[in-house]
Amino acid sequence: MPTTSHCPWHQPRPFALPVLGAGVDGERQAATAAILKRLAAGPGVKALVLFGSRARGTAAAGSDLDLLLITREAQLEGQALQQAWRQYYQQLRDLPLPVDLVVMGWEEADRMAGSRWHVVSLAAREGVVLHATE
Numbered sequence: 001m002p003t004t005s006h007c008p009w010h011q012p013r014p015f016a017l018p019v020l021g022a023g024v025d026g027e028r029q030a031a032t033a034a035i036l037k038r039l040a041a042g043p044g045v046k047a048l049v050l051f052g053s054r055a056r057g058t059a060a061a062g063s064d065l066d067l068l069l070i071t072r073e074a075q076l077e078g079q080a081l082q083q084a085w086r087q088y089y090q091q092l093r094d095l096p097l098p099v100d101l102v103v104m105g106w107e108e109a110d111r112m113a114g115s116r117w118h119v120v121s122l123a124a125r126e127g128v129v130l131h132a133t134e
């Protein structure tokens with residue numbers, strides 16, 4: 001699997017969730033960490049990246065979690081992408097915060113990380129890698 005310098009999710013790291021900030025007390029932080037850790041440990045998950053206001057530390061009390069889930073599959077398209085998104089989103093149903101989830105294969109994520117206009121480029125520049133495997 002080629003690595004790209006602008007893709008921080010290629011550096012393996014164990015799961016760690018930063019303090020999520022406004023509106024997330026200790027109990028909600030712990031519940032969120034447990035759910036995301038379980039999601040990140042799934043066999044199809046290459047990396048899980050937090051981006052947006054919660055990653056930047058600028059979240060308001062009602063801010064959502066913006067998550068990029070990168071799969072071990074190189075590409076996901078059509079029905080496979082829809083099925084993967086539903087499967088992963090279902091695992092987040094008990095989160096105590098609203099969530100926006102982007103799911104894509106590692107090859108497409110690497111390509112989109114170099115785009116100025118795609119949300120994945122924001123995740124590559126400003127995101128916090130919560131978990132990544134080789």
